[in-house]
Each structure stands twice: as C-alpha cells, then as structure tokens.
Amino acid sequence: MKPVLMALLLVCSSAQAAMGPFDVYEQALRNDPVFLGAIKERDAGLENRLIGRAGLLPRLSYSYNKGRNNSQATLPDGRGASYRDDRNxxxxxxxxxxxxxxxxxxxxxxxxxxxxxALFADENFRDKSQALLVRVLTYYTQALFAQDQIDIARAKKKAFEQQFQxxxxxxxxxxxxxxxxxxxxxRYELATAEEIQALDEQDASLRELGALIGMPSVNITDLAxxxxxxxxxxxxxxxxDTWHELAIxxxxxxxxxxQSLEVARYEVERNRAGHLPRVTAYATSRxxxxxxxNTYNQRYDTNTIGIELSMPxxxxxxxxxxxxxxxxxMEQAExxxxxxxxxxxxxxxxxxxxCLSGVSKLRAYQKALVSAEALVVSTQQSILGGERVNLDALNAEQQLYSTRRDLAQARYDYLMAWTKLHYYAGNLRDTDLAKVDEAFGPMTR
Structure with missing residues (x-):
C-alpha cells in the first residue's frame, strides 16, 4: 500500500503545483514591475486634483526679519545747518x-x-490593469502552444524515423x-527544425511569464x-452594436x-487667463x-484688510x-x-x-482531425495493397500533424479573441480570467 500511497501523493502534489492563468495573474499583481509602476503613476497623477484645488483656497504666509543696523543720518539742526547722527x-x-x-x-x-x-491617471491605470490580464494569457497560451508544437514535432520525428527505417x-x-x-x-529533418524553433519560442514565452511573477523563468510543467x-x-x-456601445x-x-483632451482644453483656458484681471481679498497683521x-526707535502694530486688483x-x-x-x-489631442x-x-x-468564426473553425478542425487520422490508417492499408506509394503516407502523416497544430492554434486564438473582445469593450475583469482559467486543467504530461 505504501508505494500506491506515495504515487497518489506525487500526483496530487503535481496537480497542486500546476498554475492556471488566474494563479499567474495573482502573482503578477504582486511582482510585475510594469503593473507596480502603473500603481505609482496613478497615485502621482491623482495628486493633480489637490494641486489644482490649492490655487482656489486661502493662502496663509508668515515672514519675520531681525537685523543689526549701522546707520549715519544727516539731519538739519534747525538753524540752517546740519549734523550727523550715528545710529546703531x-x-x-x-x-x-x-x-x-x-x-x-x-x-x-x-x-x-x-x-x-487625475481622471486621466485613473483611466490609464484601469487600462494597464486590464492589459495585465491580456499579457498573462498571451504569454501563457504562447508557452502552451509551443509545447503542443514540440509534442507534434517529436511525434512527427518518431513517425518519419519509423518510415525511414x-x-x-x-x-x-x-x-x-x-x-x-x-x-x-x-521530413524528419524538417520536423527537427520545427522542434528547435518551438523550443526557442517556448523559452521566450516562459521567460516573459517569469518576468511577470518575479522569477527568472517558469517551467512548462508548472502550467496547467x-x-x-x-x-x-x-x-x-x-x-x-452592444459591444460597440460598451467600447465607446x-x-x-x-x-x-x-481626459487628455480635457487637459489640453483647460491648458488653453489657463493661457487665455493671462489677459484677465485678478481680484484677491487679503488680510495682514504686521x-x-x-x-x-524713518521709523527709528518707533514700533508699529498694523492690521489691514483689503482687496487687491491686478490687471495685465x-x-x-x-x-x-x-x-x-x-x-x-488641443486640436492634436482631438x-x-x-x-x-x-x-x-x-x-x-x-x-x-x-469569436463568432472561432466556434465554426474549432468544429471544422475537430472534424478534419478525425478525417486526417482515418486517412493515415487508410493510406497505410492502401500501400500494403499496392494502391498508394510512400509519398502518400508521408503526406497523410504531414496532414494529420498539421491539423493537430491548427486545432491547437484555433483553441488558443479563440481564448485570446474572447479575452481581447472584453478588453477593447472596457469590461475585462479578473472574473473573466477566472472563467478562462476553468478551461485549463491539471497536468497530464
């Protein structure tokens, strides 16, 4: 019983270790430098509201000075002459x-x-938040599709090697x-080249995923x-039409x-204000x-209230x-x-x-895959009967693997189209990624 129990534990641990897109997204929220930078950018942008409001609020200032004066005054003496008075x-x-x-x-x-x-900063952050969802799913599906291509290339190599022997x-x-x-x-060498290319593409996608979650790279076995x-x-x-309205x-x-256009519009108004007067109420206590x-040895306590008008x-x-x-x-912004x-x-x-055509494409590729599998079997039997030649078998094998690749590509393309549709409509949320996440299961490799 112990070996069986250990095997079950290993299976369970591997299933738990596999990350779906939503798991990657949750880690990216804490580690992606682009997203973390977007948070700081938004926080800085929101301060513009308070900075602008400050110009409409009262301003209180205080000034103090104290100094030592060495002065020589020339004063009339009352008899038509003058005298000097040194004042320290x-x-x-x-x-x-x-x-x-x-x-x-x-x-x-x-x-x-x-x-x-401030509103621009908030909307810009919302855009980058949704873009993070798209980036996660893009790199995730690219890595998985590259693995599909690797598996197909290796299967092709095995089949062509058997055919070669x-x-x-x-x-x-x-x-x-x-x-x-x-x-x-x-055909074997071409499949080898395809495998090498797919390995390179997968390595790039896994490194992109690793950058999102703060790791050098991710292992393909870690992905569901x-x-x-x-x-x-x-x-x-x-x-x-409804999607169109949502996007607008x-x-x-x-x-x-x-909001960028609004910023430009009020920049015009700000510059135009250079022709307008300013009226300010003020109060001073001096x-x-x-x-x-002139105020030597004199002390003044002065309180003043008034209105100041300045006109450029x-x-x-x-x-x-x-x-x-x-x-x-502003016209450029428009x-x-x-x-x-x-x-x-x-x-x-x-x-x-x-999204609409993807449903039909998936259905067509699934039927094409069944036909391609049957074609391989039929061609092999026809060769034994002398009705087909070796090239026919190679072509049938090639068609089978191409159909498998196209079917895999169509599945990922559909998921990306569904996600990007919500992104461009402006209503892509983490709950949508959670729905996509349900399409991915535990590791089977």
Whole structure:
C-alpha cells in the first residue's frame, strides 16, 4: 500500500503545483514591475486634483526679519545747518498675511486641468490593469502552444524515423527506392527544425511569464494545459452594436484620451487667463520696530484688510502666442482621440468576428482531425495493397500533424479573441480570467 500511497501523493502534489492563468495573474499583481509602476503613476497623477484645488483656497504666509543696523543720518539742526547722527540699532519685522482669490480664472483653469489629469491617471491605470490580464494569457497560451508544437514535432520525428527505417529495409530487399528514403529523411529533418524553433519560442514565452511573477523563468510543467474537452463560451451580449456601445463608453484607453483632451482644453483656458484681471481679498497683521531710517526707535502694530486688483496690460505678445500654442495642442489631442477611437473599434470588430468564426473553425478542425487520422490508417492499408506509394503516407502523416497544430492554434486564438473582445469593450475583469482559467486543467504530461 505504501508505494500506491506515495504515487497518489506525487500526483496530487503535481496537480497542486500546476498554475492556471488566474494563479499567474495573482502573482503578477504582486511582482510585475510594469503593473507596480502603473500603481505609482496613478497615485502621482491623482495628486493633480489637490494641486489644482490649492490655487482656489486661502493662502496663509508668515515672514519675520531681525537685523543689526549701522546707520549715519544727516539731519538739519534747525538753524540752517546740519549734523550727523550715528545710529546703531536693532530692527525687526513680523508679518502674517492671509490671501483668498476672489476672481482668478487661471487658478480655476488649473483646478479643472488638475481634475482632468487625475481622471486621466485613473483611466490609464484601469487600462494597464486590464492589459495585465491580456499579457498573462498571451504569454501563457504562447508557452502552451509551443509545447503542443514540440509534442507534434517529436511525434512527427518518431513517425518519419519509423518510415525511414522501413524504407531502408525495403530498399535492401529490393522493394523500395532511394527516393523513398530521401523523402522520409527530409521530413524528419524538417520536423527537427520545427522542434528547435518551438523550443526557442517556448523559452521566450516562459521567460516573459517569469518576468511577470518575479522569477527568472517558469517551467512548462508548472502550467496547467488546456482541457482536451474545451468548449467555447456563450458570447454575451450577442449583438455587435452592444459591444460597440460598451467600447465607446467603457474602453479605458478612449476614456483616458478624452481626459487628455480635457487637459489640453483647460491648458488653453489657463493661457487665455493671462489677459484677465485678478481680484484677491487679503488680510495682514504686521509688527515693525525701527524697520527703516524713518521709523527709528518707533514700533508699529498694523492690521489691514483689503482687496487687491491686478490687471495685465501687455506682456510682449507672450500670452497670445502661448494660447495659440495650447490651442494647436488641443486640436492634436482631438485628432488623436479620433484616431484611437477608430483603431479601437476596428480591433473590437476583429475580435468579435474571431469569436463568432472561432466556434465554426474549432468544429471544422475537430472534424478534419478525425478525417486526417482515418486517412493515415487508410493510406497505410492502401500501400500494403499496392494502391498508394510512400509519398502518400508521408503526406497523410504531414496532414494529420498539421491539423493537430491548427486545432491547437484555433483553441488558443479563440481564448485570446474572447479575452481581447472584453478588453477593447472596457469590461475585462479578473472574473473573466477566472472563467478562462476553468478551461485549463491539471497536468497530464
């Protein structure tokens, strides 16, 4: 019983060690430097709201000075002459100043610009959060598809090697040809090259996954493979028009571009405010002693409340130039928003079509695989009966393995299309990745 128990424990431990896409995503949230940097970028961007608001709030300042003065004053003596008075004295001043903007359009534009910058930071972070889900699934499926290609290449090598040995045996008996041997050998070498390429692609994908979770690399045996009985998802909503509306409303890239346009719009207003007056209410409390030569040995306690009006008259044309410059930047932002909207909707339509056609493609490839398997058996029997030749067998084997590869590719393409459709619609959440995660099971290799 002990060997059986140990075997069961090993199977259970290997199944528990296998990571699905959701497991990788949870680790990426803690370790991916791109995502961690995005958090800090968002936190920094949110401060723009408070920075902009500060220009509308009261400002309180305090100043203090104390000094030693050595002064020589020339004073009239009352008889038409003058005399010198050497004065060595201490002076000091203490001032509290409170200011409250009453009308400052530049400060108001700065506040609205800060709000837009904060919203931009928030939407940009939402975009990068959803992009992390896409990156995780992209590298995950690339690694698994590379493994499928490796398995197919090795199966091809094994089949072509058997065919090569069989052809050599037939050639020695005078029943085969040198061409048959060369054909089998050529197919074997091509399969070897495909295996090498797939190994390189898998290594790159596993390293990308490792970078997401803070490891040098990930072992393919650590990843749960796609279930053999994988079935497509029900597409909800089923209408493209609904997806279109979702993308326009929720897509974080478009939302951040709209906020970027708002930032540019209020930058124009901020520069335009250079032509407008400013009205500020102020209150000061000032204490001075011997502050100047005229107040020598005099102390003043002064409290002042008032309103200050400042009106710009001419600034060398700088205000007009900066306003025109900001206007051109705003127009650029408008075109960028339009271009990004078109690009997003094109990708949305592509992924929506891929989801619809993916169902039919999977069904067709599954039927094609059954036919290809039957073709291999039929061709081998026909060769024994003298109705087919060696090349027919090689072609049948090649078609079988190509169909297996295309079926695997179609499965991963469908999962990526379904995920990207939600991403471009702006409603991709971790619950969606959890649903995709259910399509992957414990290790079977």
């Amino acid at each position: 004295y201490n002076s000091y001043g203490s001032t509290f100043t409170l200011q409250q903007p009453l009308f400052d359009y530049e400060a108001y534009a700065n506040y609205r610009k800060g709000v837009a910058e 069989q052809n050599q045996h037939l050639f020695k008996q005078g029943e085969g040809t040198r061409t048959d041997i060369l054909e089998a050998e050529s 493979p796609l279930n053999a009985g994988f079935a497509t998802f029900t597409l909800t909503p089923a209408s493209y 409303t929720n897509n974080p890239t478009l939302a951040s571009q709209r 204490q001075q002693e011997s502050d100047t030569g 008259l001419y600034a060398g044309g700088g205000v007009s130039a900066s306003t025109r410059q900001a206007s051109r930047a 075109y960028e928003l339009e271009g990004k909207t078109r690009e997003t909707l094109i990708e949305l339509r592509r992924q929506f079509s891929a």
